[in-house]
Every structure is written in structure tokens, then in C-alpha cells.
Amino acid sequence: MYGILNPIGVENVESIHLSKGNHKLSKNILIWNLPSGKTCPGSSKECLEYCYAKKAERQYPGARASRERNYQLSLEKDFVESMIAHLSARKESVCRIHESGDFYSKEYYEKWIAIARRLPNMTFYSYSKSFVVFNMFEDLPDNFLVLQSYGSKDDSKIDSIHSTARVIESETDLLPGDALCGYYKKGHGKCGEECRLCMIPGAHRIVFKKH
Numbered sequence: 751m752y753g754i755l756n757p758i759g760v761e762n763v764e765s766i767h768l769s770k771g772n773h774k775l776s777k778n779i780l781i782w783n784l785p786s787g788k789t790c791p792g793s794s795k796e797c798l799e800y801c802y803a804k805k806a807e808r809q810y811p812g813a814r815a816s817r818e819r820n821y822q823l824s825l826e827k828d829f830v831e832s833m834i835a836h837l838s839a840r841k842e843s844v845c846r847i848h849e850s851g852d853f854y855s856k857e858y859y860e861k862w863i864a865i866a867r868r869l870p871n872m873t874f875y876s877y878s879k880s881f882v883v884f885n886m887f888e889d890l891p892d893n894f895l896v897l898q899s900y901g902s903k904d905d906s907k908i909d910s911i912h913s914t915a916r917v918i919e920s921e922t923d924l925l926p927g928d929a930l931c932g933y934y935k936k937g938h939g940k941c942g943e944e945c946r947l948c949m950i951p952g953a954h955r956i957v958f959k960k961h
Contacts, residue, residue, distance in 0.1 A: 762823050762832040767816050770842070772849065774933050776942035779844045780837075784824065784851025785817045791854055792879030792902045802961075803850030817850055830864050837869055844942060844949060847876040856884045866894040875949050877915045882907050897948060897956060913954040920959070928957045 771777035786803035787793070798804070807814040823829060837845065853859040859880065866874045875895040879902035880886060886896050887909070898908045900916035908914060924930060932938045932945035947954055 762826060762828060765819065765823055766832060766836045767820060768836075768840075768845070769849075771940070771942075774931075774941050775846065776940045778842050779846055779942045780840065780842045781846045781849045782820065783813075783817045783849050784821045784854070785814060786850050789821060789851040789854040790879065792852065792882040794879075794901055794903050797879070797901045806850070813850075821851070824858055824861070830861050830868075833861075833865050834868050837865070837872060843871065844873045844875070847874055848878070852878050853880040853886070859884070859886065863891065863894060866891050869893075873949050877948075879903070881909075887912055892951060895949065895951065897954070911953055913948075913952065913956065915948075915956045915958065917958050917960050924957060925955075928955050930957050931959075934959055 768780040768782050770781070771779055772781065775781070783803075786801050786807060787798055790798070793801075807817070823832070826832070847862060853862070853876070862874065866872070870891070870893055873893050873895070875897070877897045877899045878886065879899050881896075881898050882902045882904045890896070895913065897913040897915040900908070900914065902908075918924065921930065929947060931941070932947075933941055938944060942949065948956055
């Protein structure tokens with residue numbers, strides 16, 4: 751559908767902005783962000799009210815502007831080719847899609863699938879609530895991982911044969927089979943260094959503490 755990479759005519763490579771790591775993630779992980787709220791079709795009222803990404807956008811106005819530029823780029827016809835060209839020039843091998851935002855349409859989601867197929871040596875992963883809007887688990891490449899995030903408009907649509915992610919108040923809320931994010935364990939390093947559970951295939955039940 752998206753053809754073979756041809757750098758000629760790819761105009762948006764230099765405009766693409768991916769950050770590197772955060773307080774939890776290794777600097778070896780790239781992060782692609784979109785504006786909170788407007789790109790989150792599966793989010794619930796509670797999710798929007800307590801959104802971490804929205805808080806960051808209020809605190810750092812430049813963050814919202816950068817995410818809005820990314821959103822506009824994602825609408826472009828050459829987004830797939832531009833992103834492939836950009837990522838091919840990077841040394842990092844993992845990309846988290848959406849610390850902020852979500853897959854706002856099936857067409858946009860399929861663009862990321864096309865990117866992942868063309869970059870088989872790179873791992874792409876995302877926490878998403880868009881599973882309530884369209885089927886996200888049909889014919890995925892092995893290097894593309896989606897964790898269904900609780901707190902959507904309809905959590906009943908979560909399929910337990912695929913990975914999930916949820917937020918708890920304290921460790922007393924852990925259930926049998928839950929895997930508490932290693933970041934909260936004493937002496938643990940950043941995600942992507944000592945632990946890569948969110949970045950490997952399987953039906954994992956990842957749990958994060960509310961902050």
C-alpha cells in the first residue's frame with residue numbers, strides 16, 4: 751500500500767520530533783507523541799479528567815505545540831515514508847508510540863503498522879484504548895506490540911489473550927498474575943534497561959502505580 755522507500759519527495763523528515771526517554775524510560779527509547787484528548791477516541795471521561803499528558807501540556811506549553819505539529823505530520827500522505835527515513839537514520843532500536851495521544855483512526859494506525867513492517871529490526875510498542883473503536887489485533891507484525899489500557903469507554907472489550915495495562919492506587923490492589931512495573935521496585939533501573947516486559951510478545955498484565 752505504501753510502496754518502497756524513495757527518499758526523493760519525502761519532505762517532512764526534518765520536521766519529525768521524537769523525544770528520547772523520560773523519568774521512567776531509558777534514553778535508548780524513542781517516544782512519538784500527539785496532543786492529548788483530541789487524538790484519544792477510546793478514552794473515558796475519567797481518563798480525560800486525570801490525564802497525565804494533559805497536565806504536562808499545561809505545565810510546558812511547548813509540549814502541546816510539538817505534539818500538534820506531529821499530529822499534522824501524521825495526516826500527511828508521506829508520513830510513512832518520512833517516518834521510515836527518520837527512524838532509519840537513528841541508532842535507537844525501540845520506539846514507544848504515544849506517551850501522549852492515541853491511535854485516532856484506523857488509517858493512522860495502519861500507517862504505523864506499515865512503518866513497523868518496513869523496519870523489522872526495530873520494536874514498536876504502545877498502550878492504547880483505541881481497541882474500543884476498531885480491531886487492533888489483526889495481522890500484526892511481530893515487532894509491533896499493543897497493550898490494551900484500562901480506563902477506556904468500554905473496558906469489557908478488553909481481550910485477555912493480548913497484553914493489558916492498568917493503574918492502581920497501591921500494591922494492595924495487585925491481583926494474581928499481575929506484573930508490577932519494575933520501575934517501582936527498589937533499586938530498579940529505567941524501563942528498557944533491566945526490564946523489557948512491555949516490549950516483548952505475550953499476554954502480559956502490566957500494572958502501574960498512580961502518581
